Structures are given as structure tokens and as C-alpha cells.
Amino acid sequence: MQPPSLTVKAFSHHYPVWVGSGLLAQIGDAIRETSPGASSVMVITDENVNRYYGDDVKEHLERSGYSFKTIVVPAGESSKSISSYEQVLTAMLQAGLDRKSLVIALGGGVVGDLAGFAAATYMRGIPFLQVPTTLLAHDSSVGGKTGINHPLGKNMIGAFHAPAGVLFDSDVFNTLTDAEWRSGFAEVIKHGFIRDPEFLSSLVNEFPKRENLTGSQVNQMLEYSISIKASIVEEDEREQGIRAYLNFGHTLGHAVEGNVGYGEVTHGEAVVIGMRFAILLGDKLGMQPADETAHIFDFLDNQGYQLSIPDTCTQSELLKLMRRDKKSTSQKLNFVLLNRIGDPELREVDEETVCQILDEEGVRK
Amino acid sequence: MQPPSLTVKAFSHHYPVWVGSGLLAQIGDAIRETSPGASSVMVITDENVNRYYGDDVKEHLERSGYSFKTIVVPAGESSKSISSYEQVLTAMLQAGLDRKSLVIALGGGVVGDLAGFAAATYMRGIPFLQVPTTLLAHDSSVGGKTGINHPLGKNMIGAFHAPAGVLFDSDVFNTLTDAEWRSGFAEVIKHGFIRDPEFLSSLVNEFPKRENLTGSQVNQMLEYSISIKASIVEEDEREQGIRAYLNFGHTLGHAVEGNVGYGEVTHGEAVVIGMRFAILLGDKLGMQPADETAHIFDFLDNQGYQLSIPDTCTQSELLKLMRRDKKSTSQKLNFVLLNRIGDPELREVDEETVCQILDEEGVRK
Numbered sequence: 001m002q003p004p005s006l007t008v009k010a011f012s013h014h015y016p017v018w019v020g021s022g023l024l025a026q027i028g029d030a031i032r033e034t035s036p037g038a039s040s041v042m043v044i045t046d047e048n049v050n051r052y053y054g055d056d057v058k059e060h061l062e063r064s065g066y067s068f069k070t071i072v073v074p075a076g077e078s079s080k081s082i083s084s085y086e087q088v089l090t091a092m093l094q095a096g097l098d099r100k101s102l103v104i105a106l107g108g109g110v111v112g113d114l115a116g117f118a119a120a121t122y123m124r125g126i127p128f129l130q131v132p133t134t135l136l137a138h139d140s141s142v143g144g145k146t147g148i149n150h151p152l153g154k155n156m157i158g159a160f161h162a163p164a165g166v167l168f169d170s171d172v173f174n175t176l177t178d179a180e181w182r183s184g185f186a187e188v189i190k191h192g193f194i195r196d197p198e199f200l201s202s203l204v205n206e207f208p209k210r211e212n213l214t215g216s217q218v219n220q221m222l223e224y225s226i227s228i229k230a231s232i233v234e235e236d237e238r239e240q241g242i243r244a245y246l247n248f249g250h251t252l253g254h255a256v257e258g259n260v261g262y263g264e265v266t267h268g269e270a271v272v273i274g275m276r277f278a279i280l281l282g283d284k285l286g287m288q289p290a291d292e293t294a295h296i297f298d299f300l301d302n303q304g305y306q307l308s309i310p311d312t313c314t315q316s317e318l319l320k321l322m323r324r325d326k327k328s329t330s331q332k333l334n335f336v337l338l339n340r341i342g343d344p345e346l347r348e349v350d351e352e353t354v355c356q357i358l359d360e361e362g363v364r365k
Numbered sequence: 366m367q368p369p370s371l372t373v374k375a376f377s378h379h380y381p382v383w384v385g386s387g388l389l390a391q392i393g394d395a396i397r398e399t400s401p402g403a404s405s406v407m408v409i410t411d412e413n414v415n416r417y418y419g420d421d422v423k424e425h426l427e428r429s430g431y432s433f434k435t436i437v438v439p440a441g442e443s444s445k446s447i448s449s450y451e452q453v454l455t456a457m458l459q460a461g462l463d464r465k466s467l468v469i470a471l472g473g474g475v476v477g478d479l480a481g482f483a484a485a486t487y488m489r490g491i492p493f494l495q496v497p498t499t500l501l502a503h504d505s506s507v508g509g510k511t512g513i514n515h516p517l518g519k520n521m522i523g524a525f526h527a528p529a530g531v532l533f534d535s536d537v538f539n540t541l542t543d544a545e546w547r548s549g550f551a552e553v554i555k556h557g558f559i560r561d562p563e564f565l566s567s568l569v570n571e572f573p574k575r576e577n578l579t580g581s582q583v584n585q586m587l588e589y590s591i592s593i594k595a596s597i598v599e600e601d602e603r604e605q606g607i608r609a610y611l612n613f614g615h616t617l618g619h620a621v622e623g624n625v626g627y628g629e630v631t632h633g634e635a636v637v638i639g640m641r642f643a644i645l646l647g648d649k650l651g652m653q654p655a656d657e658t659a660h661i662f663d664f665l666d667n668q669g670y671q672l673s674i675p676d677t678c679t680q681s682e683l684l685k686l687m688r689r690d691k692k693s694t695s696q697k698l699n700f701v702l703l704n705r706i707g708d709p710e711l712r713e714v715d716e717e718t719v720c721q722i723l724d725e726e727g728v729r730k
Contacts, residue, residue: 086447093517093689121486124512124523125603147489152458158489159524238490324458 001029005223008230010144010162011237017142017230019222021215023169024056027131028064031102034165035127038102041068042092044115045106046075049133052175057106057131068104069095073114076263080114080148082157088118099123102164105141108134108180109267113155116146120161127164133172135184136268138222139191141166143233143243153324154254160238168226170218179266181210182304186249186268188221189300190275191228194245197341199224204299245344248336249275252309255321259313265306272305280357281349282337293341308361315358315365319351366394370588373595375509375527376602382507382595384587386580388534389421392496393429396467399530400492403467406433407457409480410471411440414498417540422471422496433469434460438479441628445479445513447522453483464488467529470506473499474632478520481511485526492529498537500549501633503587504556506531508598508608518689519619525603533591535583544631546575547669551614551633553586554665555640556593559610562706564589569664610709613701614640617674620686624678630671637670645722646714647702658706673726680723680730684716 004016016034023030031038043057050072061068071091073079092103105115105128112130119128130141147158173181192200203221207213229246236243253274257265265273276297283290297307309318322333332348339345369381381399388395396403408422415437426433436456438444457468470480470493477495484493495506512523538546557565568586572578594611601608618639622630630638641662648655662672674683687698697713704710 082447082451089515089522090517093515093521117486121512121522121524123521124510124525145489147486150454150458152455156458156488157454157486159486160489 001026001033004165006227006230008142008162008166009234012162013164015163015165017166017168017226019168019170019219019226021169021171021219023167024053024131024171025060027057027060027104027167028066030129030165030167031064031066031104034129035102037100038066038127039098039100040095041066041102041104042095042097043068043070043104043106044073044088044111044118045070046073046079046108046111048075049107049111053106053133053172057104073111075110077110077149079110080155082148082150084114085118085148088114089122092118092122097122097126099126101126103128104131105129105163106131106133108132108137109140112137112141113145113147113158116144116161116163117148117158120146120159125161128161130163130166132166132168134176135173135181135222136187136266138168138184138226139187139229141168142226142229143246144237153321154258162237168222170215170222173218178210178304179269182272183266183268185303186271186275186305188225189296190246190248190271191225193275193296193338193341194248194336194344195228195232195342199228200296200341204296209303244334244346245336248338248344249273249278251322251325251333251335252277252318254325255318256309256313258321259317260310265310269305272300273307273309276307277309277357277361278335278337280361281335281353282339284353284357285337285347285349287345288338288340293338309358309363313363315355315363318358318363319354322354366391366398369530371592371595373507373527373531374599377527378529380528380530382531382533382591384533384535384584384591386534386536386584388532389418389496389536390425392422392425392469392532393431395494395530395532396429396431396469399494400467402465403431403492404463404465405460406431406467406469407460407462408433408435408469408471409438409453409476409483410435411438411444411473411476413440414472414476418471418498418537422469438476440475442475442514445475445520447513447515449479450483450513453479454487457483457487462487462491464491466491468493469496470494470528471496471498473497473502474505477502477506478510478512478523481509481526481528482513482523485511485524490526493526495528495531497531497533499541500538500546500587501552501631503533503549503591504552504594506533507591507594508611509602519623527602533587535580535587538583543575543669544634547637548631548633550575550668551636551640551670553590554661555611555613555636556590558640558661558703558706559613559701559709560593560597560707564593565661565706569661574668609699609711610701613703613709614638614643616687616690616698616700617642617683619690620683621674621678623686624682625675630675634670637665638672638674641672642674642722642726643700643702645726646700646718647704649718649722650702650712650714652710653703653705658703674723674728678728680720680728683723683728684719687719 103119144162253271509527618636
């Protein structure tokens with residue numbers, strides 16, 4: 001197997017991240033390299049991904065001599081439920097998986113989070129390999145956050161469980177819709193916002209539209225974005241401090257997703273709305289003036305993003321959802337705001353200020 | 366607060382274990398010392414424990430100025446179900462617990478495992494304080510194993526999550542039945558078997574019956590037994606090697622519990638049956654001769670333990686349950702056997718040999 005694009009130094013172990021074209025065919029080598037003693041393999045995937053890549057992966061695993069089973073869950077956020085989680089664990093037990101078995105999370109963020117949490121808690125933790133199939137999952141597949149949703153809040157149940165490795169075949173992007181692409185690209189932009197003004201400005205100034213991107217441009221962007229994520233989680237894996245910066249745009253973003261209903265707006269598209277809101281909030285609080293970043297949102301507008309809070313959202317619902325954010329402690333609202341690009345700060349903000357901007361943005365009470 | 370009886374060096378952090386009479390009254394100090402920033406407290410307990418100690422704990426917490434809520438689950442193994450787990454998480458979310466909140470596990474092993482797993486996975490992990498109320502829980506409260514049951518197997522879902530501390534008030538033993546006492550004392554004996562011939566022999570030769578024990582004898586025994594457990598988990602927290610020795614007597618013990626139905630025989634009583642079985646198995650395989658330990662089982666017989674496998678068990682059911690043991694890999698049976706007292710070894714044993722002994726013990730096919 002080729003050397004990894006980068007290695008992530010997690011608390012429990014270091015793990016390789018491979019990024020490149022055609023890597024799915026090397027899944028057997030990736031297993032051998034990351035989990036040499038794997039006694040059996042369970043592929044967890046969703047219906048859509050299974051349709052596109054199920055047969056390929058099956059063939060590659062068979063060729064490599066691994067005995068494996070596959071669990072296919074419905075596509076979409078609904079599979080991050082407690083009942084899906086239970087079904088996955090049941091299937092793992094029925095398949096006779098033991099402590100040396102390996103879980104393969106083949107899919108986007110939903111599959112990665114669900115399969116990762118199942119692996120984290122099956123017999124108190126077995127290894128899993130992340131095989132992301134969306135651009136968005138370049139973010140979630142690195143860093144070891146796994147989890148499911150509770151009816152009272154997104155990602156409220158979970159564990160930190162670093163993967164054995166991440167195998168990212170960038171050819172999978174060929175099957176992404178534009179909305180899915182935008183969802184993932186938002187996190188690339190976010191990484192620039194919180195850590196690297198130069199990377200952000202190169203994206204804004206030199207980045208072609210999706211249809212004109214070359215494969216090597218995509219791989220470079222991916223590797224760079226992952227390396228930013230990795231550097232942050234290496235410093236603060238358990239989110240005691242700076243890892244919270246990765247939630248830039250997510251306090252309102254999650255609330256928007258919850259308010260309009262998951263799946264009605266993609267995660268990344270909601271995060272763009274949330275990042276713009278955080279910029280406005282920072283401006284109001286005397287941090288970086290909003291006009292200094294206006295050109296970035298023009299660029300995002302051009303890339304097809306919606307920038308304003310959807311009409312179906314209400315202030316009361318958004319506030320209720322934001323109060324339940326995991327970053328909030330003692331029921332105050334917490335936002336990641338920017339002193340300037342590359343210099344974020346976690347701030348408690350009073351609800352009055354938040355409502356002022358919601359008013360200015362024309363969001364109904 | 367007095368200095369702890371011992372400190373356990375877990376991977377994630379070191380934590381104190383206090384053992385002694387009257388410690389429940391110091392629960393506020395224990396919180397302050399182990400979780401200085403605790404924003405709010407959730408007590409998780411069961412109906413029986415709540416009846417005995419709920420008011421006391423409530424009073425002590427109020428006196429210490431902590432705001433808290435209490436979740437009371439039904440007593441018994443049935444509370445280690447996925448649905449209880451979900452109910453606990455729902456109550457925690459409804460109570461508005463945040464990442465700085467503290468869970469208190471007030472009860473025996475079931476409460477500790479359930480509350481610990483809820484704490485381990487609530488918002489990807491919040492701290493919890495173990496406040497054991499049974500002798501058996503002196504074992505389970507130390508070492509960070511948490512988890513719940515799946516219909517297909519005991520403790521199949523769980524996480525390693527070291528507690529913030531363990532507060533063990535030995536006065537709680539006053540409310541234990543003899544069967545509950547025996548259940549816990551079995552793990553004390555087990556610690557002697559796998560690690561300390563001298564400790565074991567002092568128990569067998571000098572240990573009075575329960576009714577004649579002084580408080581200081583109980584505390585000494587507890588501290589010593591916990592220190593053995595702690596020394597093993599410090600060496601191998603994630604059970605990659607020697608921690609498995611703690612499962613001496615548990616391969617068959619768990620199967621007996623499963624076969625007769627949880628609650629029909631206590632955990633420790635089943636472990637004594639399992640330890641005797643492991644001794645017979647070791648004898649058959651040319652390890653320590655069984656007659657060298659016969660006096661220990663005479664002592665246990667005298668203490669009121671049953672030594673033989675219950676009549677309601679069948680070979681086929683026991684084998685099925687043992688194949689599902691977490692220690693088993695690639696579906697072989699694994700047992701902890703003794704080369705001699707204090708020198709255990711994890712061995713794969715073929716089913717034929719196991720069945721031979723089951724035959725000799727008169728267990729139905």
C-alpha cells in the first residue's frame with residue numbers, strides 16, 4: 001500500500017489517512033495495514049452507497065480473502081437513531097463479530113457516525129475503518145467523533161473513538177449531487193476561516209467551479225482541509241478547548257437544520273448560513289467587521305449557497321435548539337466567533353444580542 | 366475530605382477510591398474534590414437503594430449546596446437494557462445536563478454499569494462518581510468498565526469510562542442479604558486466586574463468618590481486594606492481556622447465570638461455580654491439580670456457596686452461551702486457568718474437553 005497522505009496522532013493510537021483516486025480497490029491492503037489481526041469484517045453502509053459501491057467493495061474484499069458481512073441501513077439522518085443503532089448491534093452479534101473483528105464504515109457522515117458509535121460500544125470497542133463516500137465526510141471521518149441522535153438533540157449520544165484508518169477514494173465524488181458537494185465544501189471553507197487565511201483566500205480567488213476542477217486539485221484541497229482538521233484534533237481530541245473552533249457556524253447551523261427538518265437543507269449549507277450569522281454576531285460585538293469577509297460570502301453565493309436563514313425558521317424555535325447545543329454550559333448560548341480570519345474565539349453571547357441579529361435578518365419571532 | 370484509601374492510575378486520569386464507615390455523609394466533599402467544576406448533578410439509582418439511602422444522599426447533597434435530580438430505575442438486571450439506557454439519557458437531556466454535569470451512580474453493579482455507560486456516551490462523555498452500595502460493586506466500580514446487556518448477550522454494549530472517583534461507605538453492608546454478601550465475597554476470593562496466594566490463604570484460614578466480622582476487618586479486606594483489581598487494570602486497562610485474568614470463573618459463571626436466568630443465582634455465586642469448573646478444567650489439562658485447592662472450596666461450601674452446576678442447566682445451553690463470551694475470538698472457548706494460585710493463564714480450550722467435565726459433573730446434554 002502506498003504511504004498515507006497524512007497520519008493523525010490520536011490519544012489512543014496514530015492512524016493513516018489515504019486520499020487519492022482509485023483507492024477503493026485497495027481496501028484489502030488498507031485493512032491488512034491498519035488491522036493486521038482482523039478476524040472478520042462487517043461493512044456498514046446505506047442503501048444509496050450500497051447501490052453505487054456495494055458490489056465493488058464486495059469484490060475487492062473477496063479478492064483479498066476477507067470473510068465479511070454487510071449491513072445496509074436506509075440513507076439519511078433517520079439512520080442515526082437509537083433503533084438503527086440497536087439493529088446494527090444485533091446484526092453484529094448475529095454475525096458473531098468478536099473483539100478482533102473490524103467494522104468498515106462505507107458511506108457519508110451518517111454511516112460513519114453510526115458505524116463508528118456501534119464499533120465504539122460493541123464489546124466496549126472494536127476497531128473501524130472509515131471509507132468516506134462524500135466530500136462532507138472528509139471532515140467527520142477524521143477526529144474520532146462518533147454518535148447518534150436523540151429525539152431531544154442531534155449527536156447527543158456518542159463516543160470518542162478514533163478510527164483504525166481513513167481510506168478516501170476521491171473518485172466517489174463523481175456520484176455526488178451539487179448540493180452534496182456544497183455540503184462538504186462548506187467545511188473546507190470553514191477550515192480556512194478558523195485556521196488559515198491564505199488557504200481560504202486561495203479558494204476564494206483561484207478556485208474554479210466544481211465542473212472545472214481537476215482530480216489533483218480536488219485531492220490537494222482534501223488533503224489540506226483534512227490536515228487542518230487533524231492538527232486541531234491532535235491538539236485537543238476531547239474538545240476541552242480549541243476543538244470547539246471546528247464548530248464555527250455550527251451553533252446556528254445545527255439549529256437551522258433542526259428547524260427546517262434534517263435533509264431539507266444539507267449540513268454544509270446550514271453551516272454556511274451559520275458562519276455568516278457568526279460573522280454578523282462578531283461584527284455586532286466589535287470583533288472582525290463583517291465587510292472584511294463580504295467577498296467570501298459573494299464567492300459562496302456564486303457557488304450556489306443560500307446565505308440567509310430560511311423563511312420556515314422562527315426565532316423561538318432556533319433559540320430553543322441553540323440552548324440545547326453541546327457547547328452550551330449552564331444553559332448559556334455559545335458561539336465560535338472570529339477576531340479575524342484564522343483567529344477564532346469561543347464566546348458566551350446573551351440571547352438579546354442573538355435576537356437582535358435574527359430581527360435584522362427578518363426571522364419571524 | 367480525608368486522603369483516599371488508594372488512587373487508581375487510569376489512562377485518561379487518576380482517580381481516588383475512598384473506603385470507610387460513614388462516607389456517604391461526605392458525598393459533597395467527594396464531588397468537590399473529584400469534579401470541582403460540576404455545574405449540576407444527576408443521581409442514578411434503583412428502587413431498593415433509593416428506599417434505603419435516597420433521603421440521606423438527598424440531604425447530604427442539599428447541605429453541600431448542589432442542585433441535583435434523581436433517576437430511579439427498577440432494581441435488577443433488567444435495568445441494564447437498551448430501553449432503560451434510552452430512558453436515562455432522555456431524563457438527562459430533559460434535566461438539561463451539560464458537559465460539565467456529574468452523574469452519581471448510587472447502587473450496585475447494575476446501576477454502576479448503566480449510569481457509567483450513560484455518562485460515557487452522554488454528549489460523548491461526562492464524568493461520573495461511583496457510590497457502590499453492595500460488596501459485589503467493590504469490584505465493578507473500579508476499572509472503568511461500563512455497559513448494558515443485549516438480548517443476545519450480557520455486557521455486549523459498553524465503553525471503557527473511568528469514574529471521577531469511587532466513594533465506598535462500608536456501612537451500606539448492613540442492608541445486604543447473605544446471598545448479596547456471598548455474591549461480592551466471591552470476587553474477593555477470585556482476586557486472591559489470580560494474584561495473591563497469601564491473601565487467599567489468610568481469608569480461608571483466618572476469616573470469620575460474616576456475622577463475626579468487625580468493621581475494620583471488612584474495610585481492610587475491601588481495600589486489599591480493590592488494590593488487586595486496581596493493580597491489574599492499571600497494567601492493562603483495555604483488556605488486551607492480563608485484565609482478562611479478572612474473568613477467572615466468569616466464562617462458565619456467566620453462562621450459568623444466563624442459563625438459569627439472571628437473578629436466580631447471584632453473579633458471585635455463579636462465579637464460584639465457574640472457578641471450581643476452571644480448576645477442574647486446569648487439572649484435566651495438566652495444570653494445578655484440583656486437590657491442592659480443595660480446602661478453599663470446602664471453606665466456600667462452609668460459607669454457604671453452592672459448588673456444583675445447577676440442575677436446570679444443560680450442556681447445549683451452556684456451550685451456546687460460552688461461545689458468545691467476549692473473551693472468545695474466532696468462536697473458540699477461552700478460559701482463565703491456573704498454573705498455580707497467583708499464576709493464571711488465558712487458554713483456548715476445545716469443546717470436547719469442556720463437555721467431558723460437564724459430563725463428569727452430571728450436567729444434562
